[in-house]
Amino acid sequence: MDAVDAVLIDFTEHGHRVLAHHSKPIPDHLRAAIARLCSPGHIEGDPVDQVWTADREMGELLADAVAGLLATTGMPADRIAAIGSHGQTIRHRPPDGTTTLPFTFQIGDPNCIAARTGITTVADFRRRDIVLGGQGAPLVPPFHAAVFRHPDVDRAVVNVGGIANITLLPARGTVSGFDVGPGNCLLDAWVKRHLGRPYDDAGAWAQAHSPDAKLLRALLQHPFFHRLPPKSTGREEFNLGWLDAQLGVLPTLEAGVVQATLLALTSTTLGQALEKYPSVCEVYLCGGGARNRALLADISARLKLRTVATTAALGIDPQWVEAAAFAWLARETLHGRPGNLPAVTGASRPTVLGAIYPA
Ligand SMILES: Nc1ncnc2c1ncn2[C@@H]1O[C@H](COP(=O)(O)OP(=O)(O)O)[C@@H](O)[C@H]1O
Protein backbone atom coordinates (compact mmCIF):
# COMPACT_ATOMS: atom_id res chain seq x y z
CA MET A 1 0.00 0.00 0.00
CA ASP A 2 3.06 2.27 -0.15
CA ALA A 3 3.81 2.58 -3.84
CA VAL A 4 3.55 0.98 -7.25
CA ASP A 5 6.81 -0.82 -8.02
CA ALA A 6 7.55 -1.35 -11.72
CA VAL A 7 10.50 -3.12 -13.34
CA LEU A 8 11.57 -3.60 -16.92
CA ILE A 9 13.05 -7.07 -17.18
CA ASP A 10 14.47 -8.98 -20.11
CA PHE A 11 14.11 -12.77 -20.09
CA THR A 12 16.11 -15.04 -22.38
CA GLU A 13 16.71 -18.79 -22.34
CA HIS A 14 19.90 -18.09 -20.45
CA GLY A 15 18.62 -15.87 -17.71
CA HIS A 16 17.19 -12.50 -16.92
CA ARG A 17 18.33 -8.91 -16.66
CA VAL A 18 16.60 -6.07 -14.79
CA LEU A 19 16.99 -3.13 -17.19
CA ALA A 20 15.19 -0.40 -15.25
CA HIS A 21 12.92 0.20 -12.32
CA HIS A 22 10.55 2.87 -11.18
CA SER A 23 8.49 3.46 -8.07
CA LYS A 24 5.38 5.63 -8.07
CA PRO A 25 4.01 6.56 -4.64
CA ILE A 26 0.29 6.06 -4.07
CA PRO A 27 -1.25 9.51 -3.45
CA ASP A 28 -2.60 10.06 0.08
CA HIS A 29 -6.29 10.19 -0.85
CA LEU A 30 -6.08 6.91 -2.81
CA ARG A 31 -4.06 5.28 -0.04
CA ALA A 32 -6.74 6.34 2.46
CA ALA A 33 -9.49 4.98 0.19
CA ILE A 34 -7.63 1.66 -0.18
CA ALA A 35 -7.08 1.47 3.58
CA ARG A 36 -10.85 1.84 4.10
CA LEU A 37 -11.63 -0.78 1.46
CA CYS A 38 -9.09 -3.13 3.06
CA SER A 39 -10.75 -3.05 6.49
CA PRO A 40 -13.82 -5.28 6.59
CA GLY A 41 -16.87 -3.33 7.75
CA HIS A 42 -15.32 0.13 7.35
CA ILE A 43 -16.99 1.37 4.18
CA GLU A 44 -19.45 4.22 4.69
CA GLY A 45 -21.69 5.09 1.76
CA ASP A 46 -21.94 3.16 -1.50
CA PRO A 47 -19.38 0.31 -1.55
CA VAL A 48 -19.78 -0.48 -5.27
CA ASP A 49 -19.07 3.13 -6.29
CA GLN A 50 -16.07 3.30 -3.98
CA VAL A 51 -14.53 -0.01 -5.05
CA TRP A 52 -14.85 0.63 -8.77
CA THR A 53 -13.70 4.25 -8.50
CA ALA A 54 -10.60 3.06 -6.64
CA ASP A 55 -10.14 0.28 -9.26
CA ARG A 56 -10.15 2.84 -12.05
CA GLU A 57 -7.90 5.26 -10.19
CA MET A 58 -5.43 2.49 -9.38
CA GLY A 59 -5.50 1.47 -13.07
CA GLU A 60 -4.54 5.03 -14.03
CA LEU A 61 -1.73 5.02 -11.45
CA LEU A 62 -0.41 1.68 -12.77
CA ALA A 63 -0.42 3.08 -16.32
CA ASP A 64 1.43 6.17 -15.00
CA ALA A 65 4.01 3.87 -13.38
CA VAL A 66 4.62 2.12 -16.72
CA ALA A 67 4.94 5.48 -18.50
CA GLY A 68 7.44 6.61 -15.85
CA LEU A 69 9.40 3.36 -16.20
CA LEU A 70 9.64 3.63 -19.97
CA ALA A 71 10.59 7.31 -19.73
CA THR A 72 13.64 6.39 -17.63
CA THR A 73 14.92 4.10 -20.40
CA GLY A 74 13.71 5.69 -23.63
CA MET A 75 12.36 2.23 -24.51
CA PRO A 76 9.40 2.44 -26.95
CA ALA A 77 6.21 0.62 -25.91
CA ASP A 78 6.31 -1.61 -28.99
CA ARG A 79 9.50 -3.26 -27.72
CA ILE A 80 7.69 -4.53 -24.60
CA ALA A 81 6.15 -8.01 -24.92
CA ALA A 82 3.77 -7.60 -22.00
CA ILE A 83 2.99 -6.10 -18.64
CA GLY A 84 2.23 -8.37 -15.70
CA SER A 85 0.14 -6.43 -13.20
CA HIS A 86 -0.62 -7.74 -9.75
CA GLY A 87 -2.80 -4.81 -8.66
CA GLN A 88 -3.65 -3.80 -5.11
CA THR A 89 -5.24 -6.41 -2.86
CA ILE A 90 -8.27 -5.07 -1.03
CA ARG A 91 -9.65 -8.37 0.25
CA HIS A 92 -8.11 -11.84 0.59
CA ARG A 93 -10.43 -14.61 1.82
CA PRO A 94 -8.56 -17.84 1.06
CA PRO A 95 -9.74 -21.29 2.13
CA ASP A 96 -9.06 -21.50 5.87
CA GLY A 97 -11.57 -24.06 7.04
CA THR A 98 -14.25 -21.47 7.85
CA THR A 99 -14.70 -19.39 4.66
CA THR A 100 -17.47 -21.05 2.67
CA LEU A 101 -16.72 -19.46 -0.71
CA PRO A 102 -13.13 -18.28 -0.77
CA PHE A 103 -12.13 -15.34 -2.99
CA THR A 104 -9.44 -12.74 -3.42
CA PHE A 105 -9.79 -9.28 -4.93
CA GLN A 106 -7.11 -7.05 -6.47
CA ILE A 107 -7.96 -3.66 -7.97
CA GLY A 108 -6.22 -1.65 -10.72
CA ASP A 109 -8.19 -1.88 -13.98
CA PRO A 110 -6.03 -3.77 -16.53
CA ASN A 111 -8.16 -2.34 -19.38
CA CYS A 112 -6.87 1.05 -18.39
CA ILE A 113 -3.23 -0.15 -18.38
CA ALA A 114 -3.51 -1.86 -21.79
CA ALA A 115 -5.41 1.03 -23.41
CA ARG A 116 -3.12 3.77 -22.12
CA THR A 117 0.22 2.02 -22.64
CA GLY A 118 -0.58 0.15 -25.86
CA ILE A 119 1.04 -2.93 -24.26
CA THR A 120 -0.60 -6.34 -23.77
CA THR A 121 -1.41 -6.65 -20.09
CA VAL A 122 -1.79 -9.81 -18.00
CA ALA A 123 -3.60 -9.42 -14.68
CA ASP A 124 -5.89 -11.15 -12.16
CA PHE A 125 -3.28 -13.80 -11.35
CA ARG A 126 -4.72 -15.18 -8.14
CA ARG A 127 -8.35 -16.08 -8.67
CA ARG A 128 -8.02 -19.20 -10.86
CA ASP A 129 -5.89 -20.84 -8.18
CA ILE A 130 -8.54 -20.02 -5.56
CA VAL A 131 -11.28 -21.56 -7.71
CA LEU A 132 -9.18 -24.75 -7.82
CA GLY A 133 -9.15 -24.87 -4.04
CA GLY A 134 -5.81 -23.11 -3.61
CA GLN A 135 -4.82 -20.17 -1.44
CA GLY A 136 -4.15 -17.98 -4.49
CA ALA A 137 -0.91 -17.19 -2.66
CA PRO A 138 1.99 -17.07 -2.45
CA LEU A 139 2.60 -16.95 -6.22
CA VAL A 140 6.24 -15.82 -6.12
CA PRO A 141 7.87 -19.21 -5.24
CA PRO A 142 8.14 -20.54 -8.84
CA PHE A 143 9.87 -17.31 -9.83
CA HIS A 144 12.21 -17.58 -6.85
CA ALA A 145 12.93 -21.14 -7.97
CA ALA A 146 13.63 -20.01 -11.55
CA VAL A 147 16.12 -17.30 -10.59
CA PHE A 148 17.49 -18.01 -7.09
CA ARG A 149 17.78 -21.80 -6.82
CA HIS A 150 21.27 -23.25 -6.31
CA PRO A 151 22.21 -26.75 -7.57
CA ASP A 152 24.06 -27.77 -4.38
CA VAL A 153 22.88 -25.55 -1.54
CA ASP A 154 19.45 -25.46 0.13
CA ARG A 155 18.23 -21.87 0.19
CA ALA A 156 15.24 -19.93 1.47
CA VAL A 157 13.88 -16.64 0.18
CA VAL A 158 11.94 -14.48 2.62
CA ASN A 159 9.74 -11.75 1.17
CA VAL A 160 8.87 -9.15 3.81
CA GLY A 161 6.07 -7.04 2.36
CA GLY A 162 2.91 -6.11 4.26
CA ILE A 163 2.65 -9.87 4.86
CA ALA A 164 5.78 -12.04 5.00
CA ASN A 165 6.11 -15.23 2.98
CA ILE A 166 8.91 -17.75 2.60
CA THR A 167 10.02 -19.93 -0.28
CA LEU A 168 12.09 -23.05 0.36
CA LEU A 169 14.45 -23.91 -2.46
CA PRO A 170 16.07 -27.27 -1.73
CA ALA A 171 18.92 -28.13 -4.12
CA ARG A 172 16.95 -31.33 -4.84
CA GLY A 173 13.29 -32.01 -4.21
CA THR A 174 10.10 -30.01 -4.18
CA VAL A 175 9.90 -26.23 -3.89
CA SER A 176 7.54 -25.15 -1.14
CA GLY A 177 6.41 -21.90 0.40
CA PHE A 178 3.72 -20.24 2.48
CA ASP A 179 2.71 -17.00 4.19
CA VAL A 180 4.30 -16.73 7.62
CA GLY A 181 2.28 -13.82 9.05
CA PRO A 182 2.59 -10.05 9.32
CA GLY A 183 5.73 -8.58 7.76
CA ASN A 184 5.49 -4.79 7.86
CA CYS A 185 1.73 -4.23 8.04
CA LEU A 186 1.40 -3.95 11.83
CA LEU A 187 4.74 -2.12 12.20
CA ASP A 188 3.59 0.46 9.63
CA ALA A 189 0.12 0.88 11.15
CA TRP A 190 1.51 1.40 14.67
CA VAL A 191 4.12 3.94 13.56
CA LYS A 192 1.50 5.80 11.55
CA ARG A 193 -0.80 6.00 14.57
CA HIS A 194 1.86 7.13 17.05
CA LEU A 195 4.46 9.07 15.05
CA GLY A 196 2.45 9.96 11.94
CA ARG A 197 5.10 8.40 9.67
CA PRO A 198 4.48 5.77 6.98
CA TYR A 199 7.17 3.40 8.36
CA ASP A 200 9.85 3.09 11.02
CA ASP A 201 12.99 3.94 9.04
CA ALA A 202 15.56 1.11 9.41
CA GLY A 203 13.54 -0.11 12.40
CA ALA A 204 15.22 2.56 14.57
CA TRP A 205 12.20 3.26 16.81
CA ALA A 206 11.67 -0.45 17.49
CA GLN A 207 15.37 -0.96 18.12
CA ALA A 208 15.43 1.77 20.76
CA HIS A 209 13.05 -0.33 22.92
CA SER A 210 12.81 -3.87 24.24
CA PRO A 211 9.94 -6.16 23.31
CA ASP A 212 7.37 -7.09 25.96
CA ALA A 213 7.39 -10.85 26.56
CA LYS A 214 3.73 -11.07 27.66
CA LEU A 215 2.46 -9.18 24.63
CA LEU A 216 4.64 -11.26 22.30
CA ARG A 217 3.26 -14.46 23.84
CA ALA A 218 -0.30 -13.18 23.39
CA LEU A 219 0.31 -12.21 19.74
CA LEU A 220 1.86 -15.61 19.00
CA GLN A 221 -1.42 -17.24 20.08
CA HIS A 222 -3.07 -16.13 16.82
CA PRO A 223 -4.45 -19.31 15.22
CA PHE A 224 -2.84 -18.48 11.86
CA PHE A 225 0.63 -19.20 13.31
CA HIS A 226 -0.51 -22.67 14.36
CA ARG A 227 -2.07 -23.70 11.05
CA LEU A 228 -0.14 -25.97 8.72
CA PRO A 229 0.62 -24.90 5.13
CA PRO A 230 -0.76 -24.34 2.59
CA LYS A 231 -1.81 -21.06 4.15
CA SER A 232 -2.00 -17.37 3.34
CA THR A 233 -3.21 -14.30 5.16
CA GLY A 234 -3.74 -10.56 4.92
CA ARG A 235 -4.85 -7.39 6.66
CA GLU A 236 -8.23 -9.05 7.31
CA GLU A 237 -6.53 -11.02 10.12
CA PHE A 238 -3.60 -8.83 11.13
CA ASN A 239 -4.69 -5.23 11.72
CA LEU A 240 -4.81 -2.61 14.50
CA GLY A 241 -8.22 -3.86 15.65
CA TRP A 242 -6.68 -7.25 16.44
CA LEU A 243 -3.62 -5.65 18.08
CA ASP A 244 -5.80 -3.33 20.20
CA ALA A 245 -7.80 -6.33 21.42
CA GLN A 246 -4.56 -8.03 22.58
CA LEU A 247 -3.31 -4.83 24.22
CA GLY A 248 -6.65 -4.28 25.96
CA VAL A 249 -6.15 -7.14 28.39
CA LEU A 250 -2.56 -6.20 29.34
CA PRO A 251 -1.18 -3.40 31.52
CA THR A 252 -0.56 -0.26 29.43
CA LEU A 253 2.69 -0.40 27.46
CA GLU A 254 4.80 2.41 26.06
CA ALA A 255 4.18 2.83 22.30
CA GLY A 256 7.86 2.15 21.50
CA VAL A 257 7.73 -1.12 23.44
CA VAL A 258 4.76 -2.20 21.33
CA GLN A 259 6.73 -1.36 18.18
CA ALA A 260 9.68 -3.44 19.40
CA THR A 261 7.27 -6.32 20.16
CA LEU A 262 5.75 -6.13 16.66
CA LEU A 263 9.24 -6.34 15.18
CA ALA A 264 9.93 -9.33 17.43
CA LEU A 265 6.67 -10.90 16.20
CA THR A 266 7.86 -10.71 12.58
CA SER A 267 11.38 -11.98 13.33
CA THR A 268 10.19 -14.71 15.74
CA THR A 269 7.61 -16.14 13.35
CA LEU A 270 10.09 -16.03 10.45
CA GLY A 271 12.77 -17.61 12.63
CA GLN A 272 10.41 -20.36 13.82
CA ALA A 273 9.33 -21.10 10.25
CA LEU A 274 12.96 -21.38 9.06
CA GLU A 275 14.07 -23.48 12.03
CA LYS A 276 11.81 -26.25 10.70
CA TYR A 277 14.17 -26.57 7.72
CA PRO A 278 17.61 -27.16 9.24
CA SER A 279 19.17 -28.07 5.87
CA VAL A 280 18.63 -24.49 4.67
CA CYS A 281 21.94 -22.71 5.13
CA GLU A 282 21.37 -19.54 3.08
CA VAL A 283 18.50 -17.12 3.65
CA TYR A 284 17.86 -14.16 1.33
CA LEU A 285 15.44 -11.36 2.16
CA CYS A 286 13.47 -9.23 -0.26
CA GLY A 287 10.56 -6.78 -0.10
CA GLY A 288 10.60 -3.43 1.67
CA GLY A 289 11.23 -5.16 5.01
CA ALA A 290 14.74 -6.02 3.79
CA ARG A 291 15.50 -2.32 4.38
CA ASN A 292 14.56 -2.64 8.02
CA ARG A 293 18.08 -3.08 9.44
CA ALA A 294 16.82 -3.89 12.93
CA LEU A 295 14.67 -6.69 11.51
CA LEU A 296 17.54 -8.08 9.45
CA ALA A 297 19.83 -8.03 12.52
CA ASP A 298 17.17 -9.75 14.64
CA ILE A 299 16.69 -12.52 12.07
CA SER A 300 20.47 -12.98 11.64
CA ALA A 301 20.87 -13.29 15.41
CA ARG A 302 18.22 -16.04 15.51
CA LEU A 303 19.71 -18.04 12.64
CA LYS A 304 23.31 -17.94 13.82
CA LEU A 305 24.91 -20.54 11.56
CA ARG A 306 23.42 -19.39 8.30
CA THR A 307 24.09 -16.81 5.65
CA VAL A 308 21.48 -14.06 6.01
CA ALA A 309 21.62 -11.48 3.21
CA THR A 310 19.29 -9.67 0.84
CA THR A 311 18.57 -10.83 -2.72
CA ALA A 312 20.95 -8.06 -3.87
CA ALA A 313 23.64 -10.70 -3.21
CA LEU A 314 21.93 -12.84 -5.90
CA GLY A 315 21.61 -10.03 -8.42
CA ILE A 316 18.13 -8.57 -7.86
CA ASP A 317 17.61 -5.61 -5.55
CA PRO A 318 15.14 -6.63 -2.81
CA GLN A 319 12.72 -3.88 -3.79
CA TRP A 320 12.24 -5.23 -7.34
CA VAL A 321 11.83 -8.96 -6.75
CA GLU A 322 8.03 -9.01 -6.49
CA ALA A 323 7.50 -6.85 -9.58
CA ALA A 324 9.97 -9.07 -11.48
CA ALA A 325 7.99 -12.12 -10.32
CA PHE A 326 4.78 -10.81 -11.89
CA ALA A 327 6.59 -10.03 -15.15
CA TRP A 328 7.78 -13.65 -15.11
CA LEU A 329 4.27 -14.95 -14.32
CA ALA A 330 2.87 -12.89 -17.23
CA ARG A 331 5.44 -14.55 -19.49
CA GLU A 332 4.35 -18.01 -18.31
CA THR A 333 0.72 -17.11 -19.03
CA LEU A 334 1.51 -15.82 -22.53
CA HIS A 335 3.35 -19.09 -23.23
CA GLY A 336 0.33 -21.03 -22.00
CA ARG A 337 2.27 -22.47 -19.06
CA PRO A 338 0.90 -22.95 -15.54
CA GLY A 339 2.07 -20.37 -13.01
CA ASN A 340 0.90 -21.84 -9.71
CA LEU A 341 2.64 -24.54 -7.70
CA PRO A 342 0.01 -26.80 -6.12
CA ALA A 343 2.57 -27.86 -3.47
CA VAL A 344 2.58 -24.21 -2.37
CA THR A 345 -0.98 -22.99 -2.84
CA GLY A 346 -2.86 -26.26 -2.28
CA ALA A 347 -4.73 -25.99 -5.60
CA SER A 348 -5.99 -29.27 -7.07
CA ARG A 349 -3.77 -28.86 -10.15
CA PRO A 350 -1.36 -26.56 -11.97
CA THR A 351 -3.13 -23.93 -14.08
CA VAL A 352 -2.39 -21.05 -16.41
CA LEU A 353 -2.95 -17.91 -14.33
CA GLY A 354 -4.60 -14.61 -15.10
CA ALA A 355 -6.37 -12.96 -17.98
CA ILE A 356 -4.81 -11.37 -21.08
CA TYR A 357 -5.87 -7.85 -22.08
CA PRO A 358 -4.56 -7.31 -25.62
CA ALA A 359 -2.89 -4.01 -26.49
N1 LIG B 1 14.03 2.25 5.07
C1 LIG B 1 13.09 1.43 5.55
N2 LIG B 1 13.10 1.07 6.86
C2 LIG B 1 12.16 0.24 7.36
N3 LIG B 1 11.16 -0.27 6.63
C3 LIG B 1 11.10 0.06 5.32
C4 LIG B 1 12.06 0.91 4.71
N4 LIG B 1 11.73 1.05 3.40
C5 LIG B 1 10.63 0.30 3.20
N5 LIG B 1 10.24 -0.29 4.35
C6 LIG B 1 9.07 -1.15 4.59
O1 LIG B 1 8.71 -1.78 3.39
C7 LIG B 1 7.33 -1.57 3.09
C8 LIG B 1 7.12 -1.62 1.62
O2 LIG B 1 7.54 -2.89 1.19
P1 LIG B 1 6.89 -3.64 -0.05
O3 LIG B 1 7.75 -4.81 -0.32
O4 LIG B 1 6.66 -2.64 -1.12
O5 LIG B 1 5.54 -4.12 0.61
P2 LIG B 1 4.10 -4.35 -0.09
O6 LIG B 1 4.36 -5.46 -1.07
O7 LIG B 1 3.22 -4.75 1.03
O8 LIG B 1 3.79 -3.04 -0.73
C9 LIG B 1 7.04 -0.22 3.75
O9 LIG B 1 5.68 -0.08 4.03
C10 LIG B 1 7.89 -0.33 5.02
O10 LIG B 1 7.23 -1.05 6.01
Ligand SMILES: [Mg+2]
Ligand atom coordinates in the same frame (compact mmCIF):
# COMPACT_ATOMS: atom_id res chain seq x y z
MG1 LIG C 1 4.94 -1.90 -1.93
